[in-house]
Amino acid sequence: MKTPYDILGVPKTASQDEIKKAYRKLAREFHPDRNPGDAAAEERFKEIQGAYDTVGDEEKRKKFDAGANGFQGFGSGGFGPGNFNPADVNLGDFGDLLGGLFGGRRAASQPRQRPQRGADLEVPVKLSFEDALRGIETKVAVEVDATCRTCHGSGAEPGTAPVLCPVCSGRGVLAESQGLFAISQPCPRCRGNGTIIETPCHTCHGTGIERRTRRFTVKIPAGVKTGTRIRLKGKGAPGEAGGPSGDLHVVTEVEPSKRFHRRGKDLVVDVPVTYPEAALGATVEVPTPEGGRVSLKVPAGAHDGKLLRLRGQGAPKLKGGGRDDLLARVKVAVPSKLSKKEREALEELRRASHDDPREELFD
Ligand SMILES: [Zn+2]
Ligand SMILES: [Zn+2]
Numbered sequence: 401m402k403t404p405y406d407i408l409g410v411p412k413t414a415s416q417d418e419i420k421k422a423y424r425k426l427a428r429e430f431h432p433d434r435n436p437g438d439a440a441a442e443e444r445f446k447e448i449q450g451a452y453d454t455v456g457d458e459e460k461r462k463k464f465d466a467g468a469n470g471f472q473g474f475g476s477g478g479f480g481p482g483n484f485n486p487a488d489v490n491l492g493d494f495g496d497l498l499g500g501l502f503g504g505r506r507a508a509s510q511p512r513q514r515p516q517r518g519a520d521l522e523v524p525v526k527l528s529f530e531d532a533l534r535g536i537e538t539k540v541a542v543e544v545d546a547t548c549r550t551c552h553g554s555g556a557e558p559g560t561a562p563v564l565c566p567v568c569s570g571r572g573v574l575a576e577s578q579g580l581f582a583i584s585q586p587c588p589r590c591r592g593n594g595t596i597i598e599t600p601c602h603t604c605h606g607t608g609i610e611r612r613t614r615r616f617t618v619k620i621p622a623g624v625k626t627g628t629r630i631r632l633k634g635k636g637a638p639g640e641a642g643g644p645s646g647d648l649h650v651v652t653e654v655e656p657s658k659r660f661h662r663r664g665k666d667l668v669v670d671v672p673v674t675y676p677e678a679a680l681g682a683t684v685e686v687p688t689p690e691g692g693r694v695s696l697k698v699p700a701g702a703h704d705g706k707l708l709r710l711r712g713q714g715a716p717k718l719k720g721g722g723r724d725d726l727l728a729r730v731k732v733a734v735p736s737k738l739s740k741k742e743r744e745a746l747e748e749l750r751r752a753s754h755d756d757p758r759e760e761l762f763d
Contacts, residue, residue: 404451404464412465416458423452424581433577449575518637518646525650527620529657533689533715535622540650541615545637548610551601555608560599565590616648623716623724624652625662660689665724667714668707671696672733678702686728688713696728704732 405412408422426448428434435441455461523542531538547553556562564570568587572594575582586592600606616635624630629649636646660667671686681700685693694713702708706729713726738746 404454407447407451408455416456416461419452419455419461423448423456427452427582431577431582453571514641515643516640517643518639520646520649521636522649522651524653525618525620526653526655527624528655529660531620532624532652532654533622535624535716536620538618538620539615540618540648541613542635542648543611544614545609546612546614547638548601548604548608550603550610551608553608555597555601555604555606557599557601560597562593562595562597565594565596568594570594618650620650620652621718623718624654625715626652626654628652628718657689659687662715663727665714665717666727667724668727668729670731671698671708671728672731673698673702674733674735678704678730678732686710686713686726688726689715694726698730702730704730706730 403412405414408419408426410418410422414422427445430441430445430448432438432442432445435445453460454464521542521544523540525538525540527536527538548555551558554562565572565587567589568574572587572590572592573584574587575584587594590596597606601608604610614635616632618630618632620630629651632648632650634645635648638645660669662668667689669686671684673682673684677684677698679701681702682698684696684698686696688694694710696708696710698708708728708730710726710728712723714724716723735742
């Protein structure tokens with residue numbers, strides 16, 4: 401029985417570097433690209449690859465040296481330079497090659513994929529202006545990829561099981577000739593899993609993943625505005641290979657209010673005042689967003705559009721409690737109908753006005 405050292409033509413005491421050198425030299429020599437149609441060279445090439453697989457890596461070599469237990473996967477072939485038909489390689493080959501001593505099998509259950517966190521998902525939620533200020537508990541529905549319930553994620557029809565990939569013999573990687581040397585890349589047949597599914601699950605068609613609508617209850621805090629994101633940890637897409645799930649971000653979309661509108665943190669409300677109120681100053685009542693009233697002192701000479709700040713009367717703060725500010729915007733209302741008395745008073749006012757407000761237009 402030839403040991404991997406025999407195959408590579410190095411002593412058992414060879415350094416990793418020596419093993420690597422010997423392997424490169426032999427692999428080049430017997431590479432199927434260099435020996436087209438030469439079955440013996442191909443066999444030899446497989447043998448060399450298998451040997452290097454076993455002792456080329458320090459960890460694996462230790463295992464091998466410690467006992468035949470570590471000698472698994474030896475002889476796994478199927479690394480294919482383009483013209484090498486992967487279908488020609490099957491597990492039987494290894495049996496022949498190894499005299500039936502080794503199974504050539506690598507545990508199919510061995511996870512090859514690295515655990516990956518699931519994707520974050522986003523779902524919009526529409527809210528009335530009032531609900532956005534009050535806060536509300538609502539439901540969101542989101543389509544997520546979930547583990548298939550028929551096959552429990554294996555992708556194989558119940559009663560069947562994934563089988564060892566015939567292309568890479570369960571290694572999950574292929575060595576492909578790239579000019580001087582072979583580089584490893586994921587096996588295209590099994591996409592690096594080492595196993596393939598012969599009878600795909602009828603529900604998920606072998607993907608192991610099922611599209612499912614999931615509903616979550618989400619607590620929208622008081623004071624959200626359009627674009628506020630609420631994170632539901634772990635409610636996003638499921639992770640892969642045992643990785644954690646992603647998060648679900650609920651993004652609020654607040655319907656406009658007839659009365660109030662947002663200006664950053666502040667809420668703005670238009671407050672109509674009469675000309676005399678604006679000119680002389682007045683105390684008026686202003687609606688608050690939660691439906692109350694608050695009194696506001698309009699200073700004498702307030703021009704149209706002036707913003708008056710009412711501290712702590714606006715929308716609830718998202719963080720830290722309390723409220724932000726309400727801005728009252730002075731709207732000088734022009735009456736469309738006048739009583740006789742009003743008309744007389746206004747005409748008197750016009751006669752009394754001494755400044756021409758348009759003077760500066762012509763400076
Ligand atoms: Zn399934
Ligand atoms: Zn494969």
